[in-house]
Amino acid sequence: MKKVPLLLLLLQFAHIAAAQETDYLMAAFEGDKKLMAKSGRAKSVVIDPGHGGPDYGIIKGQLNEKGVVLDIAKRIAALAGRGGFRASATRSGDHLMSFADRVNLSSKEEADIFLSLHVGNHQEIVIYVPLAAGPSEELKPYLAESGQHDYQLRTAELLKSMENALGKGFGRERVIAKPLPYSMLSRVGAAALLIELPSFDDASYSSELQAEIADAIYKGIENYEKLTAEKES
Amino acid sequence: MKSSRQKRKVRKKGNPWSFILLAAAVFVTASLASYIYLKPKFTFESAFISEIHSRNKSLSEDEEKMPSPELYGNSSGASSEEGFREDAALAAAGSVITEFMRTYEVELLDLYMDRSGVIYIDLSAGLVRNFQGDVFKEFNVISGLYGKIKESVPGFTAMKILIQGKEAESLAGHIDISRPVGEEIESAGMQ
Numbered sequence: 424m425k426k427v428p429l430l431l432l433l434l435q436f437a438h439i440a441a442a443q444e445t446d447y448l449m450a451a452f453e454g455d456k457k458l459m460a461k462s463g464r465a466k467s468v469v470i471d472p473g474h475g476g477p478d479y480g481i482i483k484g485q486l487n488e489k490g491v492v493l494d495i496a497k498r499i500a501a502l503a504g505r506g507g508f509r510a511s512a513t514r515s516g517d518h519l520m521s522f523a524d525r526v527n528l529s530s531k532e533e534a535d536i537f538l539s540l541h542v543g544n545h546q547e548i549v550i551y552v553p554l555a556a557g558p559s560e561e562l563k564p565y566l567a568e569s570g571q572h573d574y575q576l577r578t579a580e581l582l583k584s585m586e587n588a589l590g591k592g593f594g595r596e597r598v599i600a601k602p603l604p605y606s607m608l609s610r611v612g613a614a615a616l617l618i619e620l621p622s623f624d625d626a627s628y629s630s631e632l633q634a635e636i637a638d639a640i641y642k643g644i645e646n647y648e649k650l651t652a653e654k655e656s
Numbered sequence: 657m658k659s660s661r662q663k664r665k666v667r668k669k670g671n672p673w674s675f676i677l678l679a680a681a682v683f684v685t686a687s688l689a690s691y692i693y694l695k696p697k698f699t700f701e702s703a704f705i706s707e708i709h710s711r712n713k714s715l716s717e718d719e720e721k722m723p724s725p726e727l728y729g730n731s732s733g734a735s736s737e738e739g740f741r742e743d744a745a746l747a748a749a750g751s752v753i754t755e756f757m758r759t760y761e762v763e764l765l766d767l768y769m770d771r772s773g774v775i776y777i778d779l780s781a782g783l784v785r786n787f788q789g790d791v792f793k794e795f796n797v798i799s800g801l802y803g804k805i806k807e808s809v810p811g812f813t814a815m816k817i818l819i820q821g822k823e824a825e826s827l828a829g830h831i832d833i834s835r836p837v838g839e840e841i842e843s844a845g846m847q
């Protein structure tokens with residue numbers, strides 16, 4: 424009789440240990456699956472409309488950044504879906520998402536392309552390129568785990584494609600590229616850019632203009648797909 | 657024979673109770689053991705917070721050995737001249753930051769520096785509500801803060817912004833401040 428509680432206790436520990444072992448195996452399996460999936464399947468596009476919920480972003484009269492970028496994101500996702508991409512968005516409604524959740528979603532969707540959308544206080548379309556590393560000793564341990572590290576070349580190619588497409592649509596002089604340190608995008612393991620659209624003073628954001636913007640950004644995605652497909656074949 | 661059977665009967669009568677007691681004891685012991693075993697696995701602690709804790713722990717261990725405090729801005733009992741000098745620099749940085757953040761109706765709640773030169777700036781909430789800025793403007797607030805501190809505090813290496821005493825991801829949805837901000841903020845070529 425005395426052996427029974429000891430046996431039960433041991434069983435309980437064995438159960439916990441087995442569960443952990445399974446977790447490790449599952450994680451390793453998921454990793455392999457991810458690698459297999461990334462080659463030879465439809466490219467995954469994740470659109471990330473900025474702000475949301477209590478964070479309105481920039482407000483001008485009836486217009487607010489969180490709403491405008493959500494509308495444009497939906498249009499881009501629809502175009503990408505029709506074009507044969509696997510398209511998704513970090514948020515499809517009016518709620519605030521943390522940076523961590525946005526980055527996690529890009530991993531979950533195995534993003535090949537990740538585009539954050541914002542509205543700025545300028546006339547131009549500014550394309551921000553995430554910086555993956557810096558010289559500061561304090562930061563090195565943190566940057567070592569940065570997701571962008573292996574994707575800098577892809578990001579540069581996406582930038583080129585996007586500059587061309589947006590330049591064609593809205594004029595070369597209206598498209599500016601800038602490096603951006605301390606961006607959530609540094610943690611994203613995909614070709615990633617933050618596109619900041621012209622201010623509410625410089626653009627009406629009528630339904631037509633939103634469609635034009637979405638169209639130009641989608642063309643940038645298509646250009647990039649062609650570029651990488653040529654390299655992969 | 658009869659008496660021994662009776663005895664056995666009596667013993668059998670006691671058995672369910674001892675089994676219930678035993679089962680209860682097993683349940684309590686097993687739950688306690690699982691709790692002790694699993695507790696650390698379910699305790700959320702970010703890598704950065706645990707780093708601060710380990711730093712503070714080694715700091716307090718070191719403080720026991722060394723009388724002069726090295727966590728500036730927390731200097732009750734500061735005796736060395738160097739300690740006072742650092743405190744003065746931190747106080748000067750504090751007033752510059754207070755002035756700088758006033759535009760955004762954000763208060764400086766606390767300011768301290770650890771031994772590796774990382775300055776912790778604890779700000780009141782409210783920048784998201786009062787901001788109305790884009791990537792460039794938010795970047796400028798953070799690089800401005802960095803510049804102001806660098807001007808006034810020698811030995812400063814990086815800054816960690818807290819909001820209401822807690823780690824925050826961002827001030828206004830563009831710049832990631834979940835990790836300490838270092839000198840890259842000045843050499844980014846944003847201008």
Ligand SMILES: [Zn+2]
Binds near residue numbers: 473474481790829
């Ligand atoms: Zn924004």
